[in-house]
Amino acid sequence: MESTTSIIPPEGMQLVYERPKALVDVHTHYCPGCTHGVAHRLLAEAIDELGVREKTILVAPVGCSVFAYAYFNTDGCEAAHGRAPAMATGIKRIDPSRVVVTYQGDGDLAAIGTAEIIHAAARGECITTLFINNAIYGMTGGQMAPTTLLGQKTKSSPMGRDAKIAGLPIRMSEVLATLPGSAYIVRRSLHDVNNIRKAKKAIVTALKAQINGLGFSMVELLSSCPTNWGIPADKALEWVEENMVPYYPLGDYKVIEAVKSL
Amino acid sequence: MIESFLFSGFGGQGVMFAGQLLAYAGMDTGLETTWIPSYGPEMRGGTAHCFVVLSDKPIGSPLVRNPKTALVFNNPSFEKYDPLIKTGGLLIVNSSMIVQSSNRTDITTLNIPATSLADELGSLRVANLIMLGAMLAANHIIRPEDLKQALADHIPAHHTDMLGMNYAAVDLGMEHAVQVLAR
């Protein structure tokens, strides 16, 4: 794998932006307008900032980010669908000094892996989860997710999600915040620069919570999927703001005292 | 030489421990030994039984259809196992709990009022050892001193204060059985 090439700025100029060391210099397979790339970069920046790349182990999910492990310059593995928190638990228990991160989508975390994420949080497992909520199944081609909004058309809710058939979308941050073992549970969005900055800060805090052994931490990131939503890339971010944010309010759902004082 | 034993009664009557004790004594005297319990979803009060096999060569089946010796602690156990004992075998009946008696003439039957004797001795819980003591009077494969040693070695730590009473129960069972046999 190619690692980051260092850039020498011309004389008189300052280097202000470069690829994080925790990211591998390769093209990702993500679609144009998808925010997975942004989320990857934020996680990598946070890892760099905290200086923990050398001891980080990433657990990738099944979903669009199935190859996430190949994009990070850290040790990594690929879990079965929904089982990343269980796999991360196994890794973390063997060496609690490692930084263990799961990166999971909404189908992975909020449908097939609900038991695993709830119990990892309930145990206060010292792992960090990045939860990519884009309200749809991306990898399988646009089926309804547990977080698909009411009325949202997907390939498996072609008339729009109907609560009578499919029930109501699940708000995982709110659910996990109720568990005593969770230390830091927040929801952020990736639809504009301001929110991206806030998301980055939250990811740093979540990792710090883990490093300090304070319990389970998760950052939910409202994300876009223009391809499967069937809208242009530039409209997708607006769609996040207009449709997702009202149902999935941004904010801090659980921040224990020890995390506040980090 | 191969000897098979069945212990059967209600859960809580100590049938499992009595069987284990015999197995321990068998092992300590250099015999091949197996102990196998019935196991089921009931925790208390259900019927429980275990088989013990002692042999001077490796044991194949730990399960026995027709045990040579049976110690039965309640009515259902009596009804089930009385017909199954091997001809020439031995049946020990806790006659405090079991109203029927065996009609078989091809086995030796010892009716031992184990629960009443245990009550007289001061604890209902030692009825299992009275039954075991009675068995030793009729089946000499294990010596009483070896059984007592097994008791001393394997009694649960929180019951060590009961050891003296346990020895007394084994002796009482033996004495009673000797009297019954003499009749």
Place this chain on the structure above:
Amino acid sequence: MAKEMLKGNNAIAEAAVRAGLEAYFGYPITPQTELLEYLSKRLVELNRVFLQAESEVAAINMVYGAACAGARVMTSSSSPGISLMQEGLSYIAGSELPVVIVDIMRGGPGLGNILPSQGDYFQVTRSAGHGDFHPIVLAPSSVQEAIDFTILAFELAEKYRHMVLLAADGQIGQMMEPAELPPMRPLMEKRPDWALTGAGDRPPNIISSIFLVAEEMENYNKMIQNKLKVIRANEQRWDEIYTEDIDLLVVGYGTAGRIALTAVEEAREEGMKVGLLRPQTLYPFPDDRISELADYVDSVLVVEMNAGQMLDDVRLAVGGQVPVSFFGRMGGVVPMPDEIYNAIKEAYTKTTAHKAA
């Protein structure tokens, strides 16, 4: 060390501890729960890892994670729980990880019951998960073998970077026999090179079972198949008794195998020329030896606590040289020696009559 009276489940647990088990993840299910209970105390006392998971699905994925981290790890369950673990077993097979899984088999299908059974033979030897792989499967028939095979399971798992299943039944889990435990072995000193320990200064280690390009997936499969070929050549294990100059060979493993021994001995007392072969590895199946014996016996009787699963393997090994008959009990019924004796007598009578004719 002196012999102690040990219960099968506890003996397996303690043997695993002495083999250097570093971590255990499991979920309670009868008739293997004592194993989990024992380790919940013992491993914690030793400052090793014990965790009761929220399900067998989670347990096997925790095992998967711990194995990725390079730990000596195991789980245990019973039939319905093994069904739930199949997903994880397939991923573990797809990632070449050394793990040990104990299956204390019970009656099925469905919720079935908690009584001893060998109904998982196909599941553990053939279909332990999707895709082309076989675990190494060890089948103890006594508490001593349960101990010895637990130690062996870890050795084989690490030797081949392959999963090993210890397939016992509820009777072996629940019974007590005098047995000897081995001395305590040290924990693994160094993590394997491939383990996920954090990249440090080296290039990242990646463990994944995904190969999107068909040829790459095929190459991985070829590697697994080559490994299985070596395993088949080197690891067939069995025990045999009275197999010289016999007319009828009885084949049985685990509990059925030891009960068959009692029946075989009774039959021999009656003058029947009968012997017993007891497979100790169900995968690799000891087909070489069975094939050899089929050259000179007149018939084979297979005894199992299922509807006839190993029967297929015996037939393959015998290759049509002699007739193969079957006796089995199902659903948690453990056959009594006299039932097997009757089956032996029937098979023997047929064989000798055929010979006379």
